[in-house]
Amino acid sequence: MNLKKYKRLCVVVFLPLLIIGVLGSLLFWPYPKSAVYYCEARNEEYCRNGGELGSHISEIIKSQQPSWFPITISTENSLDPIYVFFGSFRTVHSAEVIKTVTYVGHSQAATDFMNGLIGRTVSIFLGPPEGGKSVVTERNALLYCNDLTFELVSGTYTSRCWGDGWGGPITFSVEDASQDRNMLDQLKVEIDRKIKDMRIYHIIYMIVVYPIFFYGFLLLSLLYWLGIQAVRYIRNADRDQNQLIR
Numbered sequence: 001m002n003l004k005k006y007k008r009l010c011v012v013v014f015l016p017l018l019i020i021g022v023l024g025s026l027l028f029w030p031y032p033k034s035a036v037y038y039c040e041a042r043n044e045e046y047c048r049n050g051g052e053l054g055s056h057i058s059e060i061i062k063s064q065q066p067s068w069f070p071i072t073i074s075t076e077n078s079l080d081p082i083y084v085f086f087g088s089f090r091t092v093h094s095a096e097v098i099k100t101v102t103y104v105g106h107s108q109a110a111t112d113f114m115n116g117l118i119g120r121t122v123s124i125f126l127g128p129p130e131g132g133k134s135v136v137t138e139r140n141a142l143l144y145c146n147d148l149t150f151e152l153v154s155g156t157y158t159s160r161c162w163g164d165g166w167g168g169p170i171t172f173s174v175e176d177a178s179q180d181r182n183m184l185d186q187l188k189v190e191i192d193r194k195i196k197d198m199r200i201y202h203i204i205y206m207i208v209v210y211p212i213f214f215y216g217f218l219l220l221s222l223l224y225w226l227g228i229q230a231v232r233y234i235r236n237a238d239r240d241q242n243q244l245i246r
Contacts, residue, residue, distance in 0.1 A: 017213040069127025092124040099171035110166035134163035
């Protein structure tokens with residue numbers, strides 16, 4: 001087989017071998033569909049990979065903080081694996097409420113109460129230990145909230161908060177250059193960095209694993225070609241030796 005025919009053969013077998021590689025990756029060596037990270041507020045934000053949710057290492061990391069809250073990054077890309085992030089308990093000391101939504105089933109009074117928070121400056125406990133509840137007075141408001149979503153608009157966030165007889169998502173903003181904004185920005189930067197790394201790993205995985213059978217075909221072809229060359233070399237050497245003897 002000459003080089004031209006071999007190139008045609010490669011084109012013919014590439015797609016079937018690629019499909020087999022994709023199926024093999026799904027059945028035998030699947031890429032993790034999710035990655036769980038735990039982000040702790042130290043001198044600087046640091047997110048650690050906890051493996052699968054509920055794994056031994058995940059439970060060890062969780063035990064190192066009194067409480068955690070889930071973090072969601074609003075994104076327009078739905079093709080990536082799922083990245084699950086948890087943050088350690090922290091406080092946003094000064095946030096302005098810009099929108100509230102009351103959970104279904106609450107009374108109109110609860111809706112009116114939450115709407116009354118719009119425009120107010122509040123403090124927010126993110127992931128507080130169990131047993132607490134929001135405290136709202138005429139002068140101050142301390143909200144207990146159990147998650148955090150980074151909205152697409154910079155400096156805007158949403159948390160699900162609760163209190164006596166009311167509860168629901170509250171969207172708030174934080175002033176630029178404030179200590180609270182710096183803390184949340186560091187958290188976002190660290191999460192984005194981890195997501196970028198995971199995307200790179202996913203791309204490398206697809207490049208390596210999906211065409212693995214085609215790579216095998218190329219390797220076997222190379223070994224076959226080297227074998228033929230070795231046989232020809234030995235035969236030619238024997239022929240030359242016989243001619244010298246004669």
